[in-house]
Amino acid sequence: MNDLLRIPCVLMRGGTSKGPFFLSSDLPAEPAERDQILLSIMGSGHPLQIDGIGGGNPVTSKVAIVGPSTVPGADVDYLFAQVWIEPRRVDTSPNCGNMLAAVGPFAIEAGLVPATGTTTLVRIHNVNTSKIIEAEVPTRDGQVCYLGDASIDGVPGSAAPIALSFFDAAGARTGKLLPTGKAIDRIDGIEVTCIDCAMPMMLLEAAALGVSGTEEAAALNADADLLARLETLRLKAGRLMGMGDVSAQVTPKPVLIAPPIHGGDLSARYFMPQQCHPSLATTGAVGIATACITRGTLAERIVGHRELPTTLTLEHPSGRLDVRLALRDGKVAAGLLRTARRLFEGHVFAKPTRAVERAA
Incomplete structure (x- = not known):
């Protein structure tokens, strides 16, 4: 297994989406190299993503990359990556609010944010849009609580509630609420x-x-x-x-x-x-x-x-x-x-970037 890259990973459900969560320090900083590794991890290039951990559906072919905040007023940075299934492309232009629901719990359990009382406020800087979102994460005795009575349509069963607050979300990409200047x-x-x-x-x-x-x-x-x-x-x-x-x-x-x-x-x-x-x-x-x-x-x-x-x-x-x-x-x-759940933790294996490029 020495010819494969071994990368720490946590698989999480966030809202009605699911995907691997990584610490930014565990992935290459250079975007092109990082994206090649993500394509290998998810198995893109095949409709079932059979050679990776992606689920063959856009809601299960998502990646969250989390690290210490680089801006004032936030606790963590969160970069979202939509990994295409058959086209071998990674798009980091949008945010994903469902995956966002799991960022707070992941950050607390990764030691990036200390748990405080029965609810821990995590201020999340979404790198994709340069916006800050607040997540209220249920905690108890210094631990994240996943079990609870909250339910959301699209996810079976119930879980602990995570309240998300988006402030001044207008113009996340274009700088304008109505980019064309018209309502219609x-x-x-x-x-x-x-x-x-x-x-x-x-x-x-x-x-x-x-x-x-x-x-x-x-x-x-x-x-x-x-x-x-x-x-x-x-x-x-x-x-x-x-x-x-x-x-x-x-x-x-x-x-x-x-x-x-x-x-x-x-x-x-x-x-x-x-x-x-x-x-x-x-x-x-x-x-x-x-x-x-x-x-x-x-x-x-x-x-x-x-x-x-x-x-x-x-x-x-x-x-x-x-x-x-x-x-x-x-x-x-x-x-x-929203609700979230930690599903799996361990390591995911990826082909080195040169091997990924040859396979493409």
Whole structure:
């Protein structure tokens, strides 16, 4: 086994996502070398990621890299990496709020943040977006508590609640809440709302593409024409938002929105971008909820005007997700509840970067 790299690793579920967590000091600092190792670890280049630990699905092909904070006002740095499955690419342009839910517990157990009392506040600097998010992690006797009565749709059973608070999440990538300067744009005759809040997204009414927006994820994933149309619109939205050629990136994310059917405020089908999310991304939920309170957007057209503070209930393929919006120091803060669990700890083995490059 001496010809393989042996790297400490913790496999964790964060929200409705899952992936390996690494200390930044255990991976190469040089991005290209680091990414080659991540491709080897996850097994990218094969639809099942059979030669790695990825699960063959975008929600299980994610990586979190955590280390000491490099900015004031934060406890740790968190770099998120979306590892593509068949294309051998690593995208570090977006954040992932579901994986974010496990960053606090990981940081405490890694000794980066001391546990304090029954709840430990972990201030997380997301390197991808330069934003700080607060996580309230249940702790007891200096240890992280994973067991509890909180449940989230998309994850079976219950666990300890982890409260996430996103502050001033607007312009995470482009520097503007509405990157085009408009609440509604028209692309190929379709009305869209381009918004950048926690995650750059392109929102469009599902009916405009001939679907209801309340379908199961599998049904949408089987609609090749719909996926192709969404990708065409997404690429054009990326340029319109000032992001350039986004064909090798997972942002902006396309989101189909529609009136709710289960008593919520809005139905959402979030794409990653080539597959519909089985539930809903946490960062996506923050952005969609913010769109609901932004004057003139397609989301506000469905929801109607809402004053702050307010709670938006977003319906997704696995159930519902509540986002609480309020003003804090004159800026919008978004809060939501997630859970996390430590699944496995040990070492993962990767091919040296030269061997990875030859295999590619």
